[in-house]
Amino acid sequence: ETYIFNSGPLQVYFTEAKGEIPLAMKKAYEFSYSLAPSPLPAFRIAEWYGSELNTLGTALTKEQTTEYKTQIAEWVKRGEEAFANPETQNRIETSKRVYVYQMNAIGYGHLKDYVKAEERYKQALVVASTEKGNSHVFDIELFARFHYAAMVASVYGSKRANDIRSILDPIINEPKEFINNKSFFYYGFIKSEIDHERKRCCSNF
Numbered sequence: 001e002t003y004i005f006n007s008g009p010l011q012v013y014f015t016e017a018k019g020e021i022p023l024a025m026k027k028a029y030e031f032s033y034s035l036a037p038s039p040l041p042a043f044r045i046a047e048w049y050g051s052e053l054n055t056l057g058t059a060l061t062k063e064q065t066t067e068y069k070t071q072i073a074e075w076v077k078r079g080e081e082a083f084a085n086p087e088t089q090n091r092i093e094t095s096k097r098v099y100v101y102q103m104n105a106i107g108y109g110h111l112k113d114y115v116k117a118e119e120r121y122k123q124a125l126v127v128a129s130t131e132k133g134n135s136h137v138f139d140i141e142l143f144a145r146f147h148y149a150a151m152v153a154s155v156y157g158s159k160r161a162n163d164i165r166s167i168l169d170p171i172i173n174e175p176k177e178f179i180n181n182k183s184f185f186y187y188g189f190i191k192s193e194i195d196h197e198r199k200r201c202c203s204n205f
Contacts, residue, residue, distance in 0.1 A: 022048060033078075038088060040096070042079030043103035046072045050110030069111070076107040094131045095140045098124045102144040105151075114155050121148035142171050 010028050017023035026048040029041040049071045053060070060068065082088055083100060092100065105120035121144060128141035149167040152160050 022051065037078065037082045039079040039083035039100050040103065042075045042082060043100065043107055046075035046079065046107040046110065047103060049075070050107065053110065072107060072110050076104065076111065079104060079107070094127060094134070095137045098128045098137065098140045098144055101127060102140075102147060105144075106147060109151050114151065117151060118148075121151070124148075138175075145171055 009031070010024075013027035013031070014021075014024045017027060026045055029044045029048075032038070033041040033045070049068045053065065053068050053072075079100075083104070089097070101120050101124035105117045105124065108114070108117035108120060124144040125141065125148075128137050128144070131137045145167050149164050152167065153164050156163075
């Protein structure tokens with residue numbers, strides 16, 4: 001990702017972030033949003049704050065923790081407001097809409113509002129279902145399913161084992177039209193991640 005900061009208007013953010021890519025990306029998303037409010041930059045900014053909360057944890061002061069949570073809620077709200085615009089919806093292709101819903105869900109996950117997070121994940125899958133057979137949409141759908149299943153597993157554990165299996169089924173048993181097609185980056189990535197998790201924690205999963 002560093003190449004996008006090599007020159008042009010984004011270079012300054014890499015310098016300001018002292019080479020820290022996630023922070024530079026967050027600054028770039030803020031710049032993008034300032035030019036034209038749109039959902040994805042807003043949700044990605046929310047995700048940055050959430051990741052910082054998870055990474056830094058108790059290293060943050062109580063005031064910083066409160067501020068980060070406030071920022072997550074604010075950027076999730078901004079993202080949803082932008083996404084609610086019909087013109088915005090019409091401009092975003094199906095695969096990107098799936099991804100936007102996924103990032104929206106991750107934002108709610110950071111807020112521990114798992115009901116709304118699950119609603120957004122389900123919306124992502126509904127959108128993906130409108131273009132069955134589209135390999136790119138399928139790629140993005142797999143990524144959404146992976147994060148969706150991970151959230152359900154983390155929050156509910158074995159109580160929802162059947163739901164987790166159902167969510168992951170298209171990843172484990174890919175549709176016939178995609179078998180032997182090795183060009184899907186996300187499929188290879190997610191498959192390897194699931195194999196890793198299976199070996200790490202749950203041999204019966």
